[in-house]
Amino acid sequence: MGKICAVSKTIVKEGKRITVCDETRARLLPVLHEVQGKKGYISDTDMQNIANELGIHPVEVYSVVTFYSFFNLEKKGRHIIRISNCISNIMAGSKNVQREFEKALGIKSGQTTEDGKFTLEAISCIGMCDQAPAIMVDDKLIGKVTSKKVKKILEELS
Numbered sequence: 001m002g003k004i005c006a007v008s009k010t011i012v013k014e015g016k017r018i019t020v021c022d023e024t025r026a027r028l029l030p031v032l033h034e035v036q037g038k039k040g041y042i043s044d045t046d047m048q049n050i051a052n053e054l055g056i057h058p059v060e061v062y063s064v065v066t067f068y069s070f071f072n073l074e075k076k077g078r079h080i081i082r083i084s085n086c087i088s089n090i091m092a093g094s095k096n097v098q099r100e101f102e103k104a105l106g107i108k109s110g111q112t113t114e115d116g117k118f119t120l121e122a123i124s125c126i127g128m129c130d131q132a133p134a135i136m137v138d139d140k141l142i143g144k145v146t147s148k149k150v151k152k153i154l155e156e157l158s
């Protein structure tokens with residue numbers, strides 16, 4: 001079996017165009033995860049440094065960081081609560097869950113509490129349509145969330 005290649009590029013070798021694994025770009029996501037894991041976000045300077053290290057244009061790094069909603073461009077709260085607002089989740093009541101979190105935290109979606117403890121985000125997909133309404137608290141997926149469960153979820157994070 002051949003090598004699995006996440007990102008490929010075409011090069012010309014001995015007059016022939018061939019497709020090869022692009023190891024440089026394949027390293028981009030792991031590097032971004034590492035930086036975010038350490039700092040909680042990826043700054044402009046980080047993106048420039050990563051681009052220099054990998055030998056790619058900073059715009060490529062920026063486009064990847066902004067494509068994935070799980071990468072942060074600015075400092076967020078210690079806990080990030082993401083509420084899925086795809087149509088399945090909305091039909092199942094995700095807007096009520098979002099309002100309950102907003103009320104309990106005293107912030108709107110997209111904001112961070114003053115104490116820096118929580119960031120609340122409404123995003124399009126967390127891959128949990130079948131468990132709607134679903135949320136993601138840091139790296140943990142929680143399905144079938146009700147307004148009543150919101151307080152308990154926040155207490156567990158305190």
Ligand code: FES
Pocket residue numbers: 084086087088089124125126127128129
């Ligand atoms: S489309 Fe519903 S969670 Fe992804």
